[in-house]
Amino acid sequence: MNLRLRRTVMVFAGLAVLGIFAVALAAQNPSAPAQSTIDLSHAAGAANGLPIWAYPVNPPIGRGRGAAAGAAAPGGAAATGAPPAGAPAGAPTAVPGGAPASAPAARGPAPDDGALMHVPGSTAGYTKTYIANLFTVPDWFPASHPPMPDVVATGNKTAGVQACGYCHLPNGQGRPENQSVAGLPAAYILQQLSDFKSGLRKSSEPRMGSVAFMVRIGKAIGDDDAKAAADYFASIKPKPWIRVVESNTAPVSHPAGGLMVRTDGGGTEPIGERIIELAEDQDRFELRDSNAGFVAYVPTGSIKKGEALVKTGNGGETIPCTTCHGADLKGLGNIPSIAGRSPSQMVRQIIDMQTGARNGLQSALMKPVIAKLTNDDIVNITAYLASLTP
DSSP states (O other): OOHHHHHHHHHHHHHHHHHHHHHHHHHHOTTOOSSOOOOOTTOOBSGGGOBTTTSOOOOOTTSOSSOSTTOOOSSOSOOOOOOOTTSOTTSOOSOGGGOOOOSOTTTOOOOOOSOOBOOTTOOOOBOHHHHHOTTOOOOSOGGGSOOOOHHHHTOBTTTTBOOHHHHHOTTSOOOTTSOOOTTOOHHHHHHHHHHHHHTSBOOSSTTOHHHHHHHHHHHHOOHHHHHHHHHHHHTSOOOOOEEEEEESEEEOEEEETTEEEEOTTOOEEEOOSOOEEEESSHHHHHTTOTTOOEEEEEETTHHHHHHHHHHHOTTTTSOOTHHHHOTTSSOBTTBOOOTTOOHHHHHHHHHHHHHTSBOSHHHHHHHHHHTTOOHHHHHHHHHHHHHSOO
């Protein structure tokens, strides 16, 4: 059976159960609106009324930087250092010495003096130029994952495909600006690449560089490379990666390079109806340390509210996520796991499906499930999911 046919068979097999329950939900809620009911009118920053904390593109000069609901963030000037259009969010821009430019703008890129950089617990050393090269992957902990296939470790320069492990990391854990792909079904990964290629999967925010980058990868990658990458990441068991903290406040932060970063000397601010996901250690993040995770600040009480929505559907507002994603929310057949994943990424996917930016077979079946979810619902659901063990 060739790759294309096998992929199609696996997709339809995985969708069968989901389709049954999506139809059931539509029957229970015949008046469900066709368009999103998410309330984004209060969100500050991003274009098209999207919440800047979920779509952390650099706002125009004079606009807020991820403010709490209805409020302007301290120091409302725009952050700098955005990657050029089409570059992966959080990847380096073209700067002297090739140093990553996704750090807070106040730091500024330092030239590469040839010194080897190091991270805790690793004997490896890499220069800033090596770390900034999209066709090389700083593999700090090679014993922690299987041998990387070429497309993951070095990409395919002939096809114009950068190393998958650069953005997704050698262990597939990923970062808030892109996808955690560790442990996702291989057929699901292949389907997403196909959707990027065909135009069925885009971002509600055209300036999200990571999505624009994946559209280009989807169009360029060959079947053999796609299968090698999908099989590799599917073979890796995801590990706890995000520490979820319920709080009434969060560190003052701003968008830089496609994600939220702490504002130097910024203190804290009311969290409002947001999730603020940040690197635990910004310096290790910049070095692409695959052992350095993230912290997600979520509103107080959101985890319990999210648990109720996920497990019961809240009286028909949606259906229990466990119906399709498995009792432990770790996936079922070709349907992906959602336990312990990045809340920023999950928020974007829900909104993108609501707005119609993300389509495809699985997305079409999700649309009636998420049609009634409000901003609060989405925050609560993803806060709970992120708090689980993957």
